[in-house]
Structure formats: structure tokens, C-alpha cells
Amino acid sequence: MSDASLQSPSAAPARKGSLHRQDERTRKRNAAEARFRGYGIAAIAVGVFFLVVLAFSIIRSGVPAFTHTVLDVEITLTQQQFDEAEAQLFKTKAYAGYFNATLTAELERRGISVPFDEAAIERLAGKVGGTLREFYRANPDQLGQPVTFELPASSRVDGYFNGRVSRDTLQESRFLMLADLDLVDALSEAGIIHGTFNWNFITGADSGVDNPGGAGIGASVVGSFFMMLVVLFLSLPIGVAASIYLEEFAPQNRFTDLIEVNISNLAAVPSIVFGILGLAVFIQFAHLPQSAPLVGGLVLTLMTLPTIIISTRASLKAVPPSIRDAALGVGASKMQAVFHHVLPLAMPGILTGTIIGLAQALGETAPLLLIGMVGFVARGYPDGFIAGFTEPNSAMPAQIYTWAARADASFYDKAWGGIIILLIFLLTMNIIAIILRRRFERRW
Amino acid sequence: MYDAPQTQREVDLTQTKIAARNVQVYYGDTHAIKDVDVNIEDKTVTAFIGPSGCGKSTFLRCLNRMNDTIDVCRVEGDILIDGEDIYDKRVDPVQLRAKVGMVFQKPNPFPKSIYDNVAYGPRIHGLAKNKADLDDIVERALRRGAIWDEVKDRLQSPGTGLSGGQQQRLCIARAVATEPEVLLMDEPWSALDPIATAQVEELIDELRQNYSVVIVTHSMQQAARVSQKTAFFHLGNLVEFGETGQIFTNPEDPRTESYITGRIG
Ligand SMILES: Nc1ncnc2c1ncn2[C@@H]1O[C@H](COP(=O)(O)OP(=O)(O)OP(=O)(O)O)[C@@H](O)[C@H]1O
Ligand SMILES: [Mg+2]
Numbered sequence: 001m002s003d004a005s006l007q008s009p010s011a012a013p014a015r016k017g018s019l020h021r022q023d024e025r026t027r028k029r030n031a032a033e034a035r036f037r038g039y040g041i042a043a044i045a046v047g048v049f050f051l052v053v054l055a056f057s058i059i060r061s062g063v064p065a066f067t068h069t070v071l072d073v074e075i076t077l078t079q080q081q082f083d084e085a086e087a088q089l090f091k092t093k094a095y096a097g098y099f100n101a102t103l104t105a106e107l108e109r110r111g112i113s114v115p116f117d118e119a120a121i122e123r124l125a126g127k128v129g130g131t132l133r134e135f136y137r138a139n140p141d142q143l144g145q146p147v148t149f150e151l152p153a154s155s156r157v158d159g160y161f162n163g164r165v166s167r168d169t170l171q172e173s174r175f176l177m178l179a180d181l182d183l184v185d186a187l188s189e190a191g192i193i194h195g196t197f198n199w200n201f202i203t204g205a206d207s208g209v210d211n212p213g214g215a216g217i218g219a220s221v222v223g224s225f226f227m228m229l230v231v232l233f234l235s236l237p238i239g240v241a242a243s244i245y246l247e248e249f250a251p252q253n254r255f256t257d258l259i260e261v262n263i264s265n266l267a268a269v270p271s272i273v274f275g276i277l278g279l280a281v282f283i284q285f286a287h288l289p290q291s292a293p294l295v296g297g298l299v300l301t302l303m304t305l306p307t308i309i310i311s312t313r314a315s316l317k318a319v320p321p322s323i324r325d326a327a328l329g330v331g332a333s334k335m336q337a338v339f340h341h342v343l344p345l346a347m348p349g350i351l352t353g354t355i356i357g358l359a360q361a362l363g364e365t366a367p368l369l370l371i372g373m374v375g376f377v378a379r380g381y382p383d384g385f386i387a388g389f390t391e392p393n394s395a396m397p398a399q400i401y402t403w404a405a406r407a408d409a410s411f412y413d414k415a416w417g418g419i420i421i422l423l424i425f426l427l428t429m430n431i432i433a434i435i436l437r438r439r440f441e442r443r444w
Numbered sequence: 445m446y447d448a449p450q451t452q453r454e455v456d457l458t459q460t461k462i463a464a465r466n467v468q469v470y471y472g473d474t475h476a477i478k479d480v481d482v483n484i485e486d487k488t489v490t491a492f493i494g495p496s497g498c499g500k501s502t503f504l505r506c507l508n509r510m511n512d513t514i515d516v517c518r519v520e521g522d523i524l525i526d527g528e529d530i531y532d533k534r535v536d537p538v539q540l541r542a543k544v545g546m547v548f549q550k551p552n553p554f555p556k557s558i559y560d561n562v563a564y565g566p567r568i569h570g571l572a573k574n575k576a577d578l579d580d581i582v583e584r585a586l587r588r589g590a591i592w593d594e595v596k597d598r599l600q601s602p603g604t605g606l607s608g609g610q611q612q613r614l615c616i617a618r619a620v621a622t623e624p625e626v627l628l629m630d631e632p633w634s635a636l637d638p639i640a641t642a643q644v645e646e647l648i649d650e651l652r653q654n655y656s657v658v659i660v661t662h663s664m665q666q667a668a669r670v671s672q673k674t675a676f677f678h679l680g681n682l683v684e685f686g687e688t689g690q691i692f693t694n695p696e697d698p699r700t701e702s703y704i705t706g707r708i709g
């Protein structure tokens with residue numbers, strides 16, 4: 001190219017400014033764009049900040065629920081000691097005496113000396129005498145051999161270990177005295193008292209209001225599981241069938257419009273309304289068992305259906321009509337067109353909607369309280385699969401609610417721990433939703 | 445009266461395949477097809493021409509009842525195929541569409557493999573006795589769709605991954621795979637290059653030996669090249685219908701003449 005040919009355009013008088021210089025309008029436009037990006041990044045930063053704060057506080061408050069403080073004491077009880085104790089009037093007191101003697105000897109052996117009495121031990125570890133007696137009466141063959149007892153420490157000692165209770169904040173009471181903390185320190189130094197992972201919190205059932213150490217979330221996880229089974233196996237087929245009918249087969253008229261409006265309204269109905277409906281219809285009218293996961297599942301199905309129907313209809317709508325035409329054009333029936341071509345394309349959306357609906361149902365508390373699935377009924381595991389649906393049980397969120405409402409501050413830790421478990425389940429479900437969506441989408 | 449290519453063709457014009465009488469189509473309050481009477485003959489290519497929005501697609505979709513899928517669409521009058529009213533209550537549109545195949549204006553392959561795209565129709569109609577049979581049908585259909593050479597090595601790759609023109613030929617293959625008696629083609633050329641267009645035109649000429657083919661086209665030359673009969677639609681009316689040669693050389697209606705000569709449309 002010669003210079004002349006390059007210059008000829010710029011020589012033309014009609015040409016405005018150079019491409020290498022931005023004009024006023026472009027500059028303004030770019031500034032607006034940069035501003036908007038700034039807002040967007042700021043919004044995301046705020047969201048992430050709150051997420052981090054939330055995650056941090058949940059983990060900090062919830063982790064203590066997964067550990068508990070125990071006293072490890074090795075005791076050897078002879079047949080003779082056993083007989084003597086059983087002959088006394090206050091039998092458990094005799095056992096407590098053996099325990100104290102063993103503990104004193106153990107401390108002395110390590111050169112530690114702190115004065116303590118039976119009352120102090122009871123404040124630290126509960127009624128050890130009773131525990132010992134029960135054990136040896138049930139296992140007389142263990143007499144004469146060393147047995148290691150792992151005794152859960154009281155909730156205040158627990159609190160002292162995980163920082164909830166300190167020497168400055170401790171209020172002397174019949175539950176814990178300041179002097180007891182010296183004993184705790186000494187025992188801790190001797191390695192007798194220490195924290196360990198609390199399996200019971202994951203596998204156990206709810207305990208009484210006076211025993212936060214024994215409380216576990218396992219039974220209510222099982223309750224939630226059976227409830228989710230009911231919700232999944234009712235709401236997925238009903239919801240998908242209803243959406244397919246409404247979207248693909250039903251004529252567009254006033255009546256279907258009415259149904260559509262009502263489904264949207266149902267999605268906005270507060271969950272407690274479904275709870276009282278479940279109480280009236282399923283328990284009082286149909287006489288289904290109270291507090292049963294079956295009833296909880298039915299109530300949550302009612303709640304989940306609108307969510308599933310709305311998301312399924314949206315994903316059916318998103319399938320291009322040309323696919324339906326193509327199928328009908330080669331002589332497929334309407335049902336073949338839907339099941340062979342439309343549904344597979346809508347599947348990722350349907351699955352995502354279903355799992356999000358399930359996740360919502362998993363975290364729902366209010367309706368469960370109304371039908372009696374409160375936390376304290378989760379006192380044990382159901383015996384068998386059918387019983388899992390019909391026996392009284394609780395669910396994770398209701399259990400958390402119950403714990404949070406209890407007076408003993410240790411239950412507060414349990415509530416946070418329960419929230420961690422609940423969140424783990426929710427995250428898992430969301431991850432499954434994402435994986436399923438990827439799997440189905442990757443096909444084309 | 446024919447142009448040169450047509451004069452060499454032997455056309456059997458004796459048999460009426462589709463007869464339409466007083467057909468009216470409404471989209472809600474819009475009167476899209478007004479009082480159309482037409483006889484479409486067997487073993488003939490009939491071209492529908494006319495300006496955009498005049499109702500060519502609408503009328504074509506009446507012939508295999510694809511308009512049933514549009515809620516607001518209402519069809520009145522009689523359409524007979526082999527003397528049977530296709531809008532009769534006893535007619536199952538599914539059976540009708542197996543007999544009257546269709547290629548749509550926009551290519552719409554299924555989001556499945558190329559093989560499955562073509563095999564779907566024969567499968568649901570039970571045309572193949574076994575896998576080898578089905579393979580044969582698929583190959584024959586793809587050959588007729590003038591796309592076999594391009595896809596024979598990747599039958600299992602998705603049909604939606606083809607180029608627009610290849611997709612359209614795949615759709616043609618899919619339509620002929622079910623062995624329809626009538627083939628309706630709504631402007632299948634819009635995405636085709638001249639070579640593929642020529643191949644599809646050849647295919648249409650071949651299909652004419654056994655079937656009745658109805659095409660919609662915006663290209664006068666094409667209508668003149670491939671069709672024996674031409675129908676000119678204007679604002680929902682069938683203005684003129686007759687031998688292609690006569691329509692193009694000696695139209696009776698002034699509207700036809702101005703359209704052909706490029707004054708309307
Ligand atoms: N689904 C529909 N709902 C309402 N009106 C429609 C619908 N489809 C077509 N119409 C109307 O019917 C008339 C005829 O449309 P049609 O699609 O048959 O035109 P066409 O001749 O095929 O045009 P083109 O050559 O552009 O494809 C148009 O006025 C159009 O607006
Ligand atoms: Mg059209």
C-alpha cells in the first residue's frame with residue numbers, strides 16, 4: 001500500500017475524528033459501564049462478606065457440640081469390695097467412695113494434691129457411684145480386672161473447657177464452685193479429664209432437658225430422612241405429571257388460568273398455614289399418627305408441590321416449540337413427543353427445581369411444630385422401615401429449635417452443631433443438583 | 445406451454461391426492477386463509493408462491509393438521525386426502541402425519557444423534573424389523589437427503605452440531621425415512637447452498653415418481669424448475685392455480701403477473 005492510498009480517506013473533508021481518540025459520547029458510555037461493573041463487584045463483595053461472617057460464626061459456635069469433655073479413670077474393683085458395697089444401705093455412695101479413692105491415688109501417683117470430696121466429683125461428672133454400680137451389676141465378670149470408665153463431664157465443665165465458662169464469669173452455685181475448677185485443672189494436667197470427639201452427638205437421640213451432654217441429632221436425621229422420602233416420592237411424580245398436563249395437554253382457558261394463578265398463590269402461602277392444615281386434615285380428620293414423619297412428609301409435600309410445578313413448567317416452556325413440531329411432524333403422538341423429546345430436554349430444570357424444593361422442605365420448621373414433630377419426641381431410633389414413617393420422631397430443624405429453646409446453655413452449642421449438620425445436608429443436596437444438571441446437559 | 449425443462453417431463457395428472465374445499469383458517473379473529481379451493485395431484489410437485497405473510501405456511505400446515513397445535517387456530521371447510529376428510533372426528537392426526545410428512549421452514553433436528561434423528565420416525569411406526577433393517581432405512585433416507593457422504597462417518601454425533609444447511613437436509617432425510625405419501629416442504633432452501641439446493645431439487649423430482657410433493661418457495665426460478673403446478677396466494681386468497689408454465693408465462697390474474705414480475709411482495 002502506498003502512502004497516497006492511506007492518506008486519501010483522511011483527505012476527504014467529511015471524515016470526523018480519529019479512531020485512536022475516543023470522542024465525548026464514547027468516554028461517557030465507557031465511564032457508565034465501568035461504574036456499573038464497580039456496583040456489581042461491590043454487591044458481590046458485600047454478599048461474600050456476609051457469607052464469610054455467617055460461616056465463621058456458625059462454625060465457631062457449632063464446633064463445641066462435636067466435642068465433649070470426659071474423665072478417663074481406670075478402676076479395679078474386687079469381688080470383696082463389690083460384696084461389701086452391696087451390703088450397705090447407701091450402695092451408690094460406697095461406689096462413689098471407691099471412685100474417689102482411685103482418683104486420689106491416681107493423682108498422688110503423679111504428685112498432684114488437691115483436696116476434693118464426693119460432692120465435687122458429683123458436680124464434675126454426675127452420679128459416678130450409680131454408673132459404677134450399674135456397670136458391675138451388669139458385668140460381674142469384670143470384677144477384679146482393670147476397667148477404664150469414660151465418664152462425660154458436666155455441661156459447666158464442658159463450658160469451662162471450650163471457653164463458655166471462665167473463672168471470672170463463673171457464678172458459684174450448686175452446679176459448680178470456683179474450687180472445683182482447681183480440681184478440673186489438676187485432673188486436666190494429669191490427663192484424666194480431656195476433650196474428645198462426641199460421636200454421640202451425631203449418632204445419638206435427644207436427651208432430657210437436664211442432660212445436654214447426652215443429646216444427639218441422629219434420631220432426628222432419621223426422621224428427616226423418612227420425611228424426605230415421602231416428599232420425594234409424592235411431590236416429584238405428582239408435580240411433574242401436573243406440570244406436563246398443564247403445559248402440554250390442557251387447553252388454554254379460564255379454568256386452567258385459574259389453576260395457574262392458584263398454584264402461584266400456593267407457593268407464597270406461609271408454611272405455618274400448611275402446618276395447621278396438616279393438623280386438621282391428616283391428624284384430626286384422617287387420624288394418622290401424631291408426630292409421625294409420614295404426616296410431616298405429607299405436609300411438606302403440599303408445600304413443595306407448587307415449587308416443583310412452577311419450576312417444571314418453566315423448564316418445559318423453555319424447550320423450543322420447534323422440537324415438538326419436529327416430533328409431531330414425523331407422526332409421533334403428543335405423549336411420544338413429550339416423553340421422547342421434551343421431557344429429556346427439560347430434565348435438568350426439573351431436577352434442579354425438585355432438589356431445591358426438597359432442600360426447602362428439609363429446612364422447614366414451623367409446620368412440623370404444629371403436627372407435633374417437636375424435638376423432644378426424638379428419643380430413640382425407629383425400629384424398622386415402616387416404623388420409620390409411623391413412629392413419633394422429630395426432624396433436624398425442629399430438633400434444633402427445641403435445643404435452642406432449652407434453658408441449659410450447653411443446649412445452645414448443640415443447636416449450633418445441629419445447624420452445621422443441617423447445612424452439610426443442604427450443601428450435599430445442592431451439589432447433587434448441580435452434578436445432575438451437568439450430567440444431563442452435557443449430553444448435547 | 446411449459447418452459448423447456450417441463451416439456452420433457454411426463455406428468456400423470458389424472459389423480460387428485462388432496463382436495464381442499466372452501467377452506468377458511470382463523471387465528472383468533474385474524475382470517476388468514478380465505479375460501480381456498482384447490483386440487484393437489486398425486487405424483488406431482490405443487491409449488492405455493494406468494495408474498496410473505498400471505499398464508500402459504502398456514503395452508504400447508506392444514507394439510508397435515510399441524511395447526512391443531514396452535515390453540516387459537518381454527519380451520520373450516522373440507523380437506524380430503526384420497527377422498528377422506530382429514531378433519532373428520534375419526535381421523536387420528538398421528539396416523540395422518542405418518543402419511544403426510546413435513547419439512548419445516550427452520551431446521552429443527554432433535555437434540556439426539558444423527559442416526560436417532562432419522563431412525564426416530566421408522567422406530568415409532570415400526571417400519572424396521574431389526575437393527576440391520578433400520579440401518580438400511582437410515583442410510584437410504586440420508587442418501588435421499590443428499591447428506592449421507594457428509595455424515596456417514598459420524599452418525600452418532602449430535603444432529604444439532606451440523607451446519608444450518610446440513611441440519612435442513614437431515615430434516616428432509618428424517619421426513620422421507622417414514623415413507624410418507626405426501627411430503628410438505630416449507631421453504632427448506634433458506635439455509636442451503638446452491639449445490640445442496642440442486643441436490644434437494646433432484647430429490648424432489650425423484651420423490652415425485654411415487655409421492656405428491658408440496659413446496660413453498662420464494663424463488664420463482666425454483667418454482668419454475670421443480671414444480672408442475674403452482675398456486676399463487678395473496679392476502680389469504682388463492683389467486684391463481686394452474687400449470688406452472690402457464691402461471692409463469694401467461695398469468696390470468698393481474699396480481700399474479702405483478703408478483704411474478706416483482707411489483708408486489
Ligand atoms: N401462530 C399464529 N398466530 C396468529 N397469527 C398467525 C400465526 N401464524 C401465522 N399467523 C398469521 O397468519 C398469516 C399468514 O402467515 P403464514 O405464516 O402462513 O405466512 P407465509 O405465507 O408462510 O409467510 P412467509 O413467506 O413469510 O413464511 C400472517 O398474517 C400471520 O401473521
Ligand atoms: Mg411461511
